[in-house]
Amino acid sequence: MIKFIRNNSLSVVFLLLFLLAIAGQFFTGMSEHNKDRTEDGEVPLSAGEYLHSGHFIQATFENWESEFLQMALFVILTIFLYQKGSSESKTFEGDEEVDREPDPNREGAPWPVRKGGWILALYKHSLSIALLVLFILSFTLHLYGSLKDENEHLAGKGLPPESMSKYITESRFWFESFQNWQSEFLSVFAIVVLSVFLRQKGSPQSKPVDAPDDETGE
Template sequence: MKTFIRNNGLSICFLLLFAGAMIGQTYFGFQEHNKEIIQDGSTAINLSSYLLSGHFIQATFENWESEFLQMALFVVSTIFLMQKGSSESKDLDKEEQVDREPSPTRKDVPWPVKKGGFILLLYKHSLSIVLFVLFLLSFIAHFFGSLKDENEQLSLKGLPFESAADYLGDSRFWFESFQNWQSEFLSVFAIVILSVYLRQFGSSQSKPVDAPDRETGE
């Protein structure tokens, strides 16, 4: 068990942080949603109903959508774009290990490398493909949740429902998306630029403390 935790500590830590934050979001979102609908003259709902509500679905996937978009674009952008001095960039002046062609003769290579052909082609781009798919699924779920929440609010006011086609051009939906996208892009910009000049001893996301500012890569 100790070996497992040591070998997977980073993923375990963030999975537990995610679970804790998800519980916090659910608890306080449940309270906030009931407060809002009571103020609108309706009755409070139970937790199981809240988990199926547009309020919960929209709030959850609105954030997942922006995270997966940020990671997908960052992964793809670092193939072609560079930032001199950043630990998050490839070196401008030399070939990187990530650019070498996969060889099936290397020790312990993943099975798609041994398989070759179309399977290898997919595997070579599998990280970005999966991230973009997760973004698309989250985007769809966000849209569904936001539309459902909008219609739930309209129902409380006795107003007609909005169709999916009309809501696709609604300012609320796009405001929800862009307010999250801009923060994710800002955070990427911050780590790319700050890692040029600042250091964190012991972190794989930082250059060595004694590395020159102009040195690029970890």
């Protein structure tokens, strides 16, 4: 167990942080939502009811959507776009290890590499494909949750519900998306540019402390 935790400590810590954060979001979100419902003369929701509410679904997946979009674009754009001096960029001179064709005879090569053909073709792009699929799923669930939340508000006012086709053209859903997308793009811009001039000893996201500012990569 100790060896497992050491070998996977980064993912374990971030998973625990995620669970703590989403628990905090759930309980504070339920409290805030029930406060609004009480003020509107509606019955507060139980924890089970809130879990399936549009308010919780929308708030959760609008954030996941922006995260997976940011990561997918970063993985794809760093294939052919560069930033001189940044640890997040490939070097300008020649090909790097990540650019070479996979060797099926390499010891420990993953099964898709040894299999070859269309399986290998998919595997070559599996990271970006997975992130784009997660973005699409999160985008869809965000849309579903946002529409559900809107219709729950309309029902409380005795108004008819909106259709999906109409709601997706309105400003609320896209405002929710853009306010998250812009923050993700800004954070990527910040790490790409700041890693040119600033350092963090011991972090693979930083160049060596004594590396020149114009040295790209590690």
